[in-house]
Each structure stands twice: as structure tokens, then as C-alpha cells.
Amino acid sequence: MKTKPNLRTLDQFKEVHYGQPGTPKRDKLEQGFEAFKLGALLHEARLKKGLTQEQLAARCGTNKAYISRIENNIKEVRLSTLQRIVEVGLGGQLNLSVSL
Numbered sequence: 345m346k347t348k349p350n351l352r353t354l355d356q357f358k359e360v361h362y363g364q365p366g367t368p369k370r371d372k373l374e375q376g377f378e379a380f381k382l383g384a385l386l387h388e389a390r391l392k393k394g395l396t397q398e399q400l401a402a403r404c405g406t407n408k409a410y411i412s413r414i415e416n417n418i419k420e421v422r423l424s425t426l427q428r429i430v431e432v433g434l435g436g437q438l439n440l441s442v443s444l
Contacts, residue, residue, distance in 0.1 A: 380417045382426075387415040389434050404433030 352360070362370045390400050390411075397411040405428070413419030414429075421429075430438040 379420070382421070383415045383417045386411075386429065389430075389436065390415075393434055395434075400429070400433045404429045 358370065358373065362373045364370060365374075390397070393400075395403075396408075397415070398408040401408045401411045406425070410419065411429075414421050427438050430436045
């Protein structure tokens with residue numbers, strides 16, 4: 345009879361390997377995830393609109409390489425540029441929130 349390995353939730357995994365929320369190692373992980381998530385959200389939205397990186401770049405006045413670097417979490421993006429990409433390039437609306 346085969347036994348299943350110990351399965352953990354994502355939060356449990358993060359606590360074991362990166363510590364509790366609020367610790368430096370955990371905060372670094374969470375910040376990196378937020379940057380990754382932004383790129384992934386832009387990538388998904390671009391594909392949903394049926395646009396190539398080149399087409400999106402042309403719509404919002406930037407270049408393909410810049411869009412690629414954002415989507416691949418290589419380049420940080422300014423808020424004003426992100427807003428232009430979302431609103432002008434994708435025809436969407438940028439919504440931000442702050443959690444305390």
C-alpha cells in the first residue's frame with residue numbers, strides 16, 4: 345500500500361521554509377511574489393486581448409523588449425507607465441489597493 349507524502353498548504357510551506365509573516369526572509373519572498381504576480385497579470389491580460397508584446401508596446405508607446413521585461417519580472421515598472429499600459433494599451437482600468 346502506497347502512502348501519500350505529507351502535503352502542506354502554501355502558507356504552511358512558506359512558514360516552514362521562509363518563516364512567519366513579518367520576518368525579513370518572508371517579507372523578501374512576499375515582495376518578490378508581488379512583482380512576479382504583476383508580470384503574470386499583464387501577460388494574461390495581453391493574451392486575453394489577443395495582442396502580441398509588439399502590438400501592446402505600439403499601442404502604449406513603448407517597445408516589445410520593455411513589455412517582455414515587465415512580464416518576466418526583469419524590469420520594475422513605474423506606476424504611470426503601468427497605468428498607460430493597462431488603460432491605453434489594453435483598454436482596461438488599473439485598480440490598486442493598500443492593505444494594512
